[in-house]
Amino acid sequence: MANWVPLWLHRLGSPPVFYRFAGIVRPWALGLALVLGAAALYGGLFIAPADYQQGDAYRIIFIHVPSAWMSLFIYGVMAVAAFIGLVWRIKLAETVAMESAPIGAAFTLITLVTGSLWGKPMWGTWWTWDARLTSELVLLFIYFGIVGLYHSFEDRRQGARAAAFLVLVGAVNVPIVHFSVNWWNTLHQGSTVRLLGPSHIVASMLWPLLTMMAATKCYYIASLFGRVRADLIASEGGKAWVRDIALADDREAA
């Protein structure tokens, strides 16, 4: 591989460089997320036909399933970043891991609430203590635990290291959530969309689902970059580059 790639990654790991990079990428990622999200919602709520069994209630899938994917995907990214932060002590990796947790918690919360709203008309109950629902609820509590542990230390980096351990320990729950519908007898339906093999869904329902998946990915990038910028301003407050930004903003405001 050309050696500018690792060199570029190395430079991007420096907080002031990443702050500028994130500031440029964030609005584009957010704009793309809004466009893709609007297209997916239009396709899912109005164009796709009603389900032959569930009628229009199934349309919650276009919000519920991409959110559920994100609740696991963000945990994966967070675990990788936490591992890098623990092993190589890269500050930016710690920040990425810690700022991913609230976004993951947000998607997990959406998954649980929309699942509940889907369960009431289809299953006749808001909640049941079966494997999929319970493991997803545990995932939410793990996210809360990570956020809480990070903020319970006076020293931010100490907090990030302690919480990074919790991230790695909590990672055992991710495959449990994913495979729970296969491992246990559950009220929750099995996977509709498969990476390997054919999906059990018609194309007019599949494209809004995949488009919403792309939209939530873009949203995650935008939200993460906004959060990392805020975190860097707070944790690097004593450094010259942050002081320059604070004073430059002041001149703009004046």
Add this chain to the structure above:
Amino acid sequence: MTASLAMGQYGFYVWTSLAVFIVVLLVDTLAPLARRRRNLRELRARLARQENRRRPGTAPRNEPNP
């Protein structure tokens, strides 16, 4: 149009789901922006205080410390 907005008999469940999705993500987007602005404001106030301590009596000036 009104028929498709009603979502059969499931309008409440579908539209509440959408509302939850939008509200949660909106809060998630706006909270860090507010946090960043607040931190920058506090930092400016701290720099102004330092400047004032260094040269008492003069009005706080916004320049980096040498």
